Amino acid sequence: MFEKATVIFPGTTDGKLNIGRILDAMLYYQSVEFIVDGRSFNHLWKRLGPDATLRLLCHPSLDCKITPEIPVIYNENCNGVIAHRPVQMSHAGRDKFIIDNKDTASKLAFGLGEDEFRLNRPRVNKIVKKVKTTRFAKLFEKLPVQGDLFLDLISDVDTLRLFLRGYAIEKKVHCNEALLASLETKVYQTPKGYVISANIPPGAIVRGHFEDGWQQLLPMIFDYQLDLRMASTRSADIISGDVNSLISAQRLDVSMNRAKLSADQQSSFEQFAFTEARPFGEAFENGQISLSEALKVIDETSKFREWLGGMPVDSDLVREFHQAVNRDTILTKLPGRTSRFAVFTGGGVLLDILATGGMATPVAVGLSAFDALVLDSVAKGWQPNHFVEKVRSAIEK
DSSP: OOOEEEESOOOEETTEEOHHHHHHHHHHOSEEEEEEOHHHHHHHHHHHOHHHHHHHHTOTTEEEEEOOOEEEEEEEEETTEEEEEEEEEOOOEETTEEOOTTOHHHHHHHHTOGGGHHHHHHHHHHHHTTSEEOOHHHHTTTSOOOOOHHHHHHHOHHHHHHHHHHHHHHHTOOOOHHHHHHOOEEEEEETTEEEEEESSOHHHHSTTSOTTGGGTTHHHHHHHHHHHHHHHHOSSEEEOOHHHHHHHHHHTOHHHHHHHHHHHHHHHHHHHHHSSSSHHHHHHHTTSSOHHHHHHHHHHTHHHHHHHHTSOTTOOHHHHHHHHHHHHHHHHTOOSSEEEEEEEOTTSOEEEEEEESSSSOTTTTTOOHHHHHHHHHHHTTOOTHHHHHHHHHHHTO
């Protein structure tokens, strides 16, 4: 449980990259892969600054890979008909200043602003030297040919409906459900890209938006396609933005189901322990804790992630936590070094153990590895509820 996670684009809130989503993943998962593309890097740099960006991307909990590419939809107007083509672009320079395609640092620095390129380039290069560089083609090179996944998604009118509704939810605007249900579309493939013909324009369904047709919606679908492709190449939970998570649950995409199960477990646990979901990431997003404070909490809660990693995938996190805290409370109250006590194993078997300084170890009496970890943690003074106390003390200061 909560072994590995992969983040490509964690979504935005009010136009800002949702860094709190990344911090939440680092708090729970033993290993987090973060694919930083050109737009994420731009967001991180402008919000955190160069030093904090370096500190985050080089944190031991993150396996960070940087690509200067930016997933975009290239829109071309051909005699009033707009064709859409998904591409991964990167900054190549301007006029006589041409950036080599392998120069990741220069491409990223140019994306931060042409006027500040000479100032930013050395600072960006400092980060690039300390993390791995990649390209999307390399990330997906082992993926079997699956046809045009983007075309499959935009050709499915039910998927378009889900994204229109998800867009409205994210922007907190009205979606005309009657018009949405009546929407019918057809997609044509042309040399310039894909053309979407619809009986109802998207701007009529979500009023005040989509004045340019489908141009605002398609980048969201492109991001979702990247999540699906990444899920096909990784035995990890894919951490996405709120809309993509909602879409994957409603589309029932098998490759994304594992992430949903983990997200549901995390949400239930946080409601139980903190009375709200994602309190840690939200505390950062709301300015209650700084990045340094958030990373300190992550550093100090590694035993909790080890504890999670010892659980079977189908465990009930709330139940396991409740049982572990109850077991730990009993064990920490035992008098002296020599006493007898009973403990339930992970399988519910009651065992009577003689605690006499090594006369009966957890493994020797047949406890599971999970129970052995709990007992060993208690012996060293750690309890699962220490995690809750540590997080709560940081976010409620």
